Amino acid sequence: MKSFLIKMRAARPVYDFVYKVFMLICKLLLVADILITSWIVLARFVKVIPAPYWGEELILTLMAYMAVLSAALAIRRNAHIRMTSFDRYMPEKMVDILDLISDVVVLGLAIIMLVIGWSYAIGIGAKATYISMPWLSKFWNYFPIPLAGIAMIFFEVERIFIDIERICGIDDNGVEDVVRATNSADTYSGKEDE
Secondary structure, eight states, rough: OOOHHHHHHHGHHHHHHHHHHHHHHHHHHHHHHHHHHHHHHHHHOOSOOOOOTTHHHHHHHHOOOOOOOOHHHHHHHHHHHOOOOTGSSOOOHHHHHHHHHHHHHHHHHHHHHHHHHHHIIIIIHHBBSSSTTTSSSSSHTTHHHHHHHHHHHHHHHHHHHHHHHHHHHHOOTTTTHHHHHHIIIIISSSSOOO
């Protein structure tokens, strides 16, 4: 088991790359949201600038993508809010086991998001169109949920391996440091390629 877990560490560069790709997508979505919103607000006050009739629906769709993808990114950094008030009173092994259980539950949620979200996207979503953009299927409005499910599954598998390594007593060799470095490099300093 230990040798398998140690071999799985070779996948970290793949996780780092996928994390950076999803972070870049979230940043681009935020920039697009800001530009479209600015355009709409400016058009309300400057009459010579035409307001895009499709702007508000597109902003809401882009925000949906950004919200669920950034939630998937928080899984990688282990940054979601959780109850830890009793952790200091429990044995460390017990905390590690509870972390594993919680990550398995979140993995189950991600699978549900993928399966049910996909059925809604190809079902209800494929049958409707945006009001302001009748040529665009509402599939794209429902698609963020299964997409986030895929991203959550991907990052949750890494979290589960980290939890199992802790339970088995394998030296983490900076696993958490790698995740923290990714977090600080991408979120706080704005440097993507470190």
